[in-house]
Amino acid sequence: MRLLLLLSACQTPCSEGFAKADGVCYPIASEQEEPEEEVIPSVLDLPYGDGITTFYQESITQGFYEVMDASDFDETQVIMIGQGGALLVDRDSGAVSQAWDGVRLLKVDAQDGIAVGAGSEQPMLLPEFRPLQAWNLDRAEDIAIYDDLIAVAARTQGVQLFNAAGTNRLGNIATDDAWAVELQGTRALVIDDRDLEFWELSDPANPVLVDSVKLAGEGRDISWVGDRVAVAVGGWGGQVLNIESDTLVSAGLAIMPGSVLNLSLEPNGEWLWLASWEAVGVAWVGGEEPIVVAHEPPGQSAMAVIAGEGRGYIADWMTLTGMDRTGLTSGELHLSQVHAGDILMVDPRAESLELEVTNWGPAPLEISLELPSGLSGDVGPITLAPNSSDSFSLTGAIVDAPGVRLFTDDADEEMVELDFRASATGVGSTHPEISLQGFEWPDGGLQPYNSGDHAGEVLFLAYWTSW
Amino acid sequence: MCSLEVPDITQSIIERVNDPELTAWLVNVGEDFGTAYSFIDTLEVRGLPILLDEDQTYYRPYAMEVPGYAPFPLQVVIDRKGEIVYLSKQYDVDAAVAAIEAALAED
Structure with missing residues (x-):
């Protein structure tokens, strides 16, 4: 079983059926139905x-x-x-x-x-x-x-x-x-x-x-x-x-x-x-x-x-x-923009990209890239001191560029293959049209809200929870 | 996080921008009407519609795709053409206001 809940450190009480520990609400477990397993990419997938x-x-x-x-x-x-x-x-x-x-x-x-x-x-x-x-x-x-x-x-x-x-x-x-x-x-x-x-x-x-x-x-x-x-x-x-x-x-x-x-x-x-x-x-x-x-x-x-x-x-x-941890000796590669396995979500309009690399390890790290056709830019190698960052500048068909290979001497990440995909929810993508029920305080009467009714306006959304 | 920030959004972002061409919604994620209402009732959040994304239809894609973001409150600014121009990494009033004002300034 793996409980995947979105975390928050709010100090408010939890919803019914939830209990708080360490500032996090989690389901009061034993007799309750377990939440359905969600496939949410987590840092487990990160290189x-x-x-x-x-x-x-x-x-x-x-x-x-x-x-x-x-x-x-x-x-x-x-x-x-x-x-x-x-x-x-x-x-x-x-x-x-x-x-x-x-x-x-x-x-x-x-x-x-x-x-x-x-x-x-x-x-x-x-x-x-x-x-x-x-x-x-x-x-x-x-x-x-x-x-x-x-x-x-x-x-x-x-x-x-x-x-x-x-x-x-x-x-x-x-x-x-x-x-x-x-x-x-x-x-x-x-x-x-x-x-x-x-x-x-x-x-x-x-x-x-x-x-x-x-x-x-x-x-x-x-x-x-x-x-x-x-x-x-x-x-x-x-x-x-x-x-x-x-x-x-x-x-x-x-x-x-x-x-x-x-x-x-x-x-x-x-x-x-x-x-x-x-x-x-x-x-x-x-x-x-x-x-x-x-x-x-x-x-x-x-x-x-x-x-x-x-x-x-x-x-x-x-x-x-x-x-x-006693086997630790190497540098450690960290790619801040990468998630969902080795997929890098990028602005769909992007014609260039700064690929940021960070060394979180105690030893220096050497990093180089191998680019597919259609992409050009720095390929290194660059040497990163412990606890430092640098970036590779790439230009060309960013979104359609599968298979950028990143080589390191990080003991357990000698090669990371990156796939750049257009982000569906990132900056630069189109937000899906919203159609939800809602209310205003103190009235509380539910009514429909549609973003289509506000065409041409700027829309600000703040997603929140009570916990 | 949320008990502090939800009421603050009205004051620090929406009233500061104060533009009729700005539509602002507080979208509750994953909770039912009763839970959302009692929270808002406690904080007396006036003037902004509270939407219920109970199934996380709109929220979940962000949670799935956006790394390194504080999960709540996640703020999104969408420009007049429907494109996302701002996603909060953390609760940052100045950055949100700047993004809204830039979007309002565009035709």
């Missing part, structure tokens, strides 16, 4: 490098587990959690050593074999699934445990602080809209609306704000190792920050295809794993700026990732996936 190796991919066989989040559990196991319950998963094999059925939790954190989960049900201590005491919250978006402290991010109800036994409420960080929390020592990082806040909790009854920084988008997940912090922002990537003398300093963005709602730093803090539904990515964050190094399609939908040394363990919907 990205895949310097990441998948070393196991195990379907979850027992129960109806849709795993949504992952955390370290102990030396040998990670814990995955979601609709259906929680699973302990062997890091090396993906084997499930223990499964707890029947609890819907969406977020998990753990230390030394004690886990805490939060979601649509009461936050709980695992493995006994004991609800935290003194509890009176509508909803928990995230949970964290560190030493003797548990923190629960509860949107407008603040970040609630408990002792590690879950028996006493110790304090509360007031928030506008808390989406995620991480703990380290007596410090907390909190995503509050668009801010990342840094709190001192040595006296949990009186939290002290140390620093606060505006995020590049709506934050949905935090990973924190030592002085390095990564935040999943705006659905499109990871924002990397460094803590310098109690100050949060942004180091830049790791931009990924798909909607990145979860991420995880490796224990050394130098590599970042990013999970979007369509792709798992790895970025090098040990330098001045993050560099996205590779992508790999997940088995189903990468809902979350927890990183180990050189590895990422993916909460992959109804699959458990283990990935390894």
